[in-house]
Amino acid sequence: MDKIEILANHWNISKADLVEPESERPKPPTPIVEEIGKVSSKLEEPRQKVVLETAEVQFKEQEEEKAKVISLTNEQKQTIDLADLVDDSKIDWDKWVSFDGKPLTDEVKEAMKQALGKRLEDNK
Numbered sequence: 001m002d003k004i005e006i007l008a009n010h011w012n013i014s015k016a017d018l019v020e021p022e023s024e025r026p027k028p029p030t031p032i033v034e035e036i037g038k039v040s041s042k043l044e045e046p047r048q049k050v051v052l053e054t055a056e057v058q059f060k061e062q063e064e065e066k067a068k069v070i071s072l073t074n075e076q077k078q079t080i081d082l083a084d085l086v087d088d089s090k091i092d093w094d095k096w097v098s099f100d101g102k103p104l105t106d107e108v109k110e111a112m113k114q115a116l117g118k119r120l121e122d123n124k
């Protein structure tokens with residue numbers, strides 16, 4: 001036995017888990033994917049097509065949502081005077097993103113303006 005095999009056996013994992021990057025390893029299907037496969041295999045072909053089309057639509061929507069995530073570049077990083085946050089003419093709110101990288105909703109923008117505006121008024 002080679003060292004990789006000994007380690008894999010010791011930790012009860014595959015040798016690939018030790019030597020291949022995770023991104024290159026095939027991912028085992030999740031329980032829900034297995035269940036979808038079991039149920040859809042029992043369907044007649046026209047109904048299987050409906051399942052496939054639905055999955056494709058969901059995947060497309062998921063990819064579109066991922067595409068909306070904005071990554072910050074050095075050009076987008078900026079210092080801002082807190083007083084400017086309550087003045088829409090001085091801030092381009094569409095460039096702001098939440099912690100997960102997604103654009104801020106109108107409700108979040110308004111809540112930030114109100115919270116910061118109140119804090120600024122209290123400090124006067």
